[in-house]
Amino acid sequence: MSARPGTALITGASGGIGAVYADRLAKRGYDLVLVARDRARMEAVSDRLKGVGSKIEILVADLTKENDLSAVEARLGMGDISLLVNNAGMSLKGSLLENGGAEISKIIALNITAPARLAATAAKAFVKTGQGAVINISSVLALAPERYDGVYSGSKSFLLNLSQSMTAHYSGQGLYTQAVLPGATRTELWERSGKDIDSFPIEMGSEQEQCGIVR
Ligand SMILES: NC(=O)c1ccc[n+]([C@@H]2O[C@H](COP(=O)([O-])OP(=O)(O)OC[C@H]3O[C@@H](n4cnc5c(N)ncnc54)[C@H](OP(=O)(O)O)[C@@H]3O)[C@@H](O)[C@H]2O)c1
Incomplete structure (x- = not known):
């Protein structure tokens, strides 16, 4: 019987894409x-x-x-986690012009500050042991800023950029980083966020259960 792969910490695991990751990873x-x-x-x-x-x-x-x-940083730093899925995220309700400081600060806190801090904490632990993986859930909108509000798409570009930089700097030290662009x-x-998914072209869309996990 092969050894179990370890423990994955998944943010935003109460529904949506995060719950699909929970299901797929537990089954692995x-x-x-x-x-x-x-x-x-x-x-x-x-x-x-x-x-x-799975426990x-x-x-x-x-x-x-x-x-x-x-508290989540502290949990990640306990040394038993081998995979971080930085998935929690939100979109703005309405456009850039319809949001105030509190809403803009909140989306930046959730979509940028939290995943960057968790990625850093995980990276330090994983580089120390020479193994571990970070999956950052970005978005196809990271590459298409003209299609959405730029705070959301910019936050997703940030995660793509962070992932590429982590790969460039730390892949040789046993840290595997993956950006996912659903x-x-x-x-x-x-x-x-009060938006209509059906306003997006079908070729850009998928159902929640179709989220692939590639590794
Ligand atoms: N759906 C799409 O079309 C799409 C496309 C590309 C990328 N993405 C990205 O995929 C990721 C998951 O999105 P989703 O579509 O699955 O959205 P979702 O169904 O709204 O799920 C978001 C998850 O994040 C959690 N969350 C929200 N605010 C939080 C907070 N302040 N603190 C902790 N957790 C919080 C939610 O749980 P609680 O409410 O229980 O906290 C939930 O588990 C996001 O990063 C999103 O940007 C989504």
Whole structure:
């Protein structure tokens, strides 16, 4: 029997793409640390995976809050995590012109500050042991700023840039970094931001369950 691959910490694991990662990784033998704000929904994800054989831990955290983000950094730094999936993210409700400082700061905190800090914490731990992986969920919009508001697409460009830089600097030290650029995917992100997924061309779209995990 082959050894289990380790423990994956997934942010935004209470629904959408993050819950699909939880499902796929558990079925590949990973133990999981699920991170999001909604405990009940993470428990539902965990319940669906009963019988798969993975240990599943739930860590409730609002990644836009300093104390919660620090707690997730501390969990990552405990030394038993081998894979970080930086997935939690949001989109603005309305356009750049319709949002104020609080909303812009919040999306930057969730889409840029949190994944950058978690990637840095994971990278330090993984480089020390000479192995580990970081998956950053970017977006196809990182390459198409004209199609969306630039705060969201810019946050996704940031993750693509960060991933490329991490690969360039640390792949030789055992750190594998992957940027994932999903097309429009039918999840609650659209509803939460009051936008219509069907306004996107079909060739840019997919269903939540079609998210591939490539490695
Ligand atoms: N859907 C798309 O078309 C699409 C396309 C390309 C890229 N993406 C990216 O894919 C990732 C996942 O998005 P999704 O479509 O699956 O969206 P989703 O269904 O809205 O899920 C977002 C996840 O992030 C969590 N989250 C939101 N705010 C949070 C906060 N402040 N602190 C901690 N967790 C928080 C949510 O959980 P709680 O509410 O429980 O906290 C949820 O688990 C995002 O980074 C998004 O930008 C999505």
